[in-house]
Amino acid sequence: MTETGRATELIALTERSTAHNYHPLPVVIADGEGAWVTDVEGRRYLDCLAAYSAVNFGHRNPEIVAAVREQLDRVTLTSRAFHHDQLGPFARELADLAGKDLVLPMNTGAEAVETAIKVARKWGYEVKGVPEDQATIIVADGNFHGRTISIISFSTDATARTHFGPFTPGFRVVPYGDPPALADAIDDTTVAVLIEPIQGEAGVVVPPDGYLSQVRQLCDARGVLFVADEIQSGLGRAGTTFACDHEDVIPDLYILGKALGGGIVPVSAVVGNNDVLGVIHPGEHGSTFGGNPLACAAGRAVVSMLSTGTWQRTATELGRHLFDGLSQLADKGLLEVRGRGLWAGIDIDPDLMSGRQACEHLLAEGILAKDTHGSTIRLAPPLVITAEEIDLVVDALFRVLTGKGAAR
C-alpha cells in the first residue's frame, strides 16, 4: 500500500466505524509538537485551530508533559470518595489565579456549564428566594455552550437542536451585545446571565466596548449572577487570563475548560466565591473523574504557566502581528476580521469561496484551520507559534484568496 493509500484507508475506516457527527478535513494526524503536526504521510502542518484552544500551550508542551508523566508514575484516579494530594493545591492555585474562593472541578466544558446552571438555580432558590421551579437564566443569541440536552435547549443553532426535543425550560435568549434587551429580559425569576465574553463558535464575535461592564452593572443592580463561559476565551487566548479582563469585569462564576487540561486530558471547572459555590453540598453534584490526580497535575502546570503573565503577553504580541498581516489582505476578499489576542475570526466573501473550501485550500498549503457558519474561518494557533510562522499563515491565506494556491 502506498503512503497515500494509508491516509485514505484510515479515513475510510474512521468513516465507516464512527457516527457521522463530524466532517473532518481530509488529513490524518500522527504526531504533534508545539505549533506543528505531522500526518501519516510525513507532511507537516501548522496547527491554527489548536483543538479549539484546548492546545493553547502547544502540542506536548514539555512542562505540562513532565508534570503529567510524573503524576502517571504515582496515582491517576482515586474518585472523590477519598482525598488525594493534588486536588487541594490545584483548586487553591486555580482559585487564586481567578481571584475567587472555590473551585468545583469537572471534566468537559459542557459538564462545567451544566454545573454552573445547577449552581445558579440553587443559588436562586436558596439565596435570592425565587419560587421553586421558576428560575430563569438569560443567554445570548449565537451562543455555544456545549452539546447536552439542557445546553442545546437554549442554542439558537437549528442544526444543534432539530429533533432533539423536548427541551429543558427556564432559559431566555436575548441578542448578544445588547444591554437594553438584557435589561428588559431580567425579571424576579432571573437567577443568572450566562454569556461568552467573546463568542468563539459564532466566529470569534467580540461584543461592543463596554458590553461586559454593562452586563456586570445590570446583574449587580438586579441581583442576578453573571456567569462567564470562558472555556474557549480564557487562559491566555485573548491576551489576558480571562477575556473579561479586557473590561476589568469580574463575573460571579467563571466556567473554564479546554486549555485547562494542557492539551492532554479533559479538565474543566467552575470557579466562584463562597456565597455562590457554597450552595452545593455533598451528594448534590459530582463526577467520578472530576478533579482526578492526573487532571489536577495537568491543571496545576497550566495555572503555574499562566501565573507569570508571560503567555498572556505573548498572545497579545503575536496577535498584533497576526492582525497586521491580515490587514494586508483586506482587498483580497476578506469582508471582516475580528478578534482579540491570538484569536481571529475572518469572514470571507462568500462569492469567492465557502469557509470549508478556504480551509481545504489552506490544508493544501500546510495550514490547519476550521470554518464556522458558512464563510467564516477562525485562526487560533497555539501560543508557541512564532511571528515567522504567523507570516507563513498569512502568506498561505493570500495565495488561497488570490487563487495562487498549491495544486489541489
Ligand SMILES: *Cc1c(COP(=O)(O)O)cnc(C)c1O
Ligand atoms: C468548547 C466549548 C464548550 C463545550 O466544551 P466541551 O469540552 O466540548 O464540552 C462550552 N462553551 C464554550 C464557550 C466552548 O468553546
